[in-house]
Amino acid sequence: MNRHLLSTADLLREDALLVLDTAEQMARLSDRSVKKLPTLRGRTVVNLFFEDSTRTRTSFELAAKRLSADVINFSAKGSSVSKGESLKDTALTLEAMGADAVVCRHPASGAPQRLAGWVRGSVLNAGDGTHEHPTQALLDAFTIRRRLGRLEGLAVTIVGDVLHSRVARSNVWLLRTLGAKVTLVAPPTLLPNAVADWPVDVSYNLDAVLPGSDVVMMLRVQRERMSAAFFPTEREYSRRYGLDADRAATLPPHALVMHPGPMVRGMEIASDVADSPRSTIVEQVANGVSVRMACLYLLLGGADEPEEREVIR
């Protein structure tokens, strides 16, 4: 494993599989009565969140606590950041406090990468701008593998606001690495210009793609990132790109419906589809804790630096 988890684009296949296999063992812990492990006792994990996020922050916090790490939550609101402190000074402050890992969410793409150059500990990207959200992609892959038994050769369709979605980007790279075939479906205005260079197929017709999909991943329409009119009306978007019950019925019987959350019921996904047995939306949340435990263990569970490792008898 690398010392940091910044993106899935540079994650090796063997490392990605190691995360999934480790998460599998972590997931077994949620079945037992004592869920806590002593593994990261004495280690400090800082959640550094410059964007609101309840679900990801809570998931990382629970993962670190299950491994007995100390957790400090540092959010931009009401902190020194709102008083004008720079990212670098914040990083040096955390460094001085002895953070072994920094979990960073930032509205600017690349911020965790910069952070990784300033701190001694490991940096985990918890979402940066429209760049990547690697643990989300890893938990999606983990969820698919648990349900369908494999990733190799599966047809995965990602639907919606790809342009603003770091989840879509992380999934495209990871799924490619793990051997799945990805199709993006979105209005042309919500696809990035560079999509032609991505290892994906592109379609504008959801109905044509669904019958051949093993997995369909719905993305939230990110109103807060919409600075221009990307589609005429929400109703039209929902009619053309929303997953309603009639559309879901055209999926193969084994196919999964996924959503990274938070979902807007009635917009990109209909309520009865979100609550159907083929939906993995609640499982994804539970699996998120296991996958983040695996990432924290693999980044913090061993010796700090290879040269510091002693040979033990």
Place this chain on the structure above:
Amino acid sequence: MLAQADIARIVSRMAHQILEKTSGGGNVVLLGIPTRGVPLATRLATRIHEVEGVTVPTGSLDPTMYRDDLRLRAVRPLRVTDIPDGGVDGRVVILVDDVLYSGRTVRAALDALAEYGRPRAVQLAVLVDRGHRELPIRADYVGKNMPTSRRESVAVRFGETDGADAVLIVGGGAAGDAAGEAAAGDAR
């Protein structure tokens, strides 16, 4: 040091000792410590079944996350923990490992086991005891006492994991602890 036939005889004797000491093995659970404690536990269970006709629940217990030396080397991959249905509460749990050396793995396994319940008693069965204990731990069932130097490594191979049964002593001399540990992987 030991060949296939020797190992079969040793496993057979250990199975008889377990039956004797636990009065027929009725309340016993065998938990193998990965990697090679697991096939050994399975073999003991098979032999116990052949001798006495009782089916002993068998599983595996990975102590990795309870080790005291995690920070001393690169991160270790996790192995499977599989506690049999019926759990460990009130049972006689026999931990099974291939080689007993410092005792640190067994200590970690005892901590891990405590998270799954409260056994009536915990015992330890090992194929090879090579000495050099660093903790006050001893085995209840020992296949073979094998005096070794710290410079050497003991490698246990099972057909299930390695293609053939054997116990080898490797290293020693100029190889030293460092090279032996780094290269041997599961050897101890």
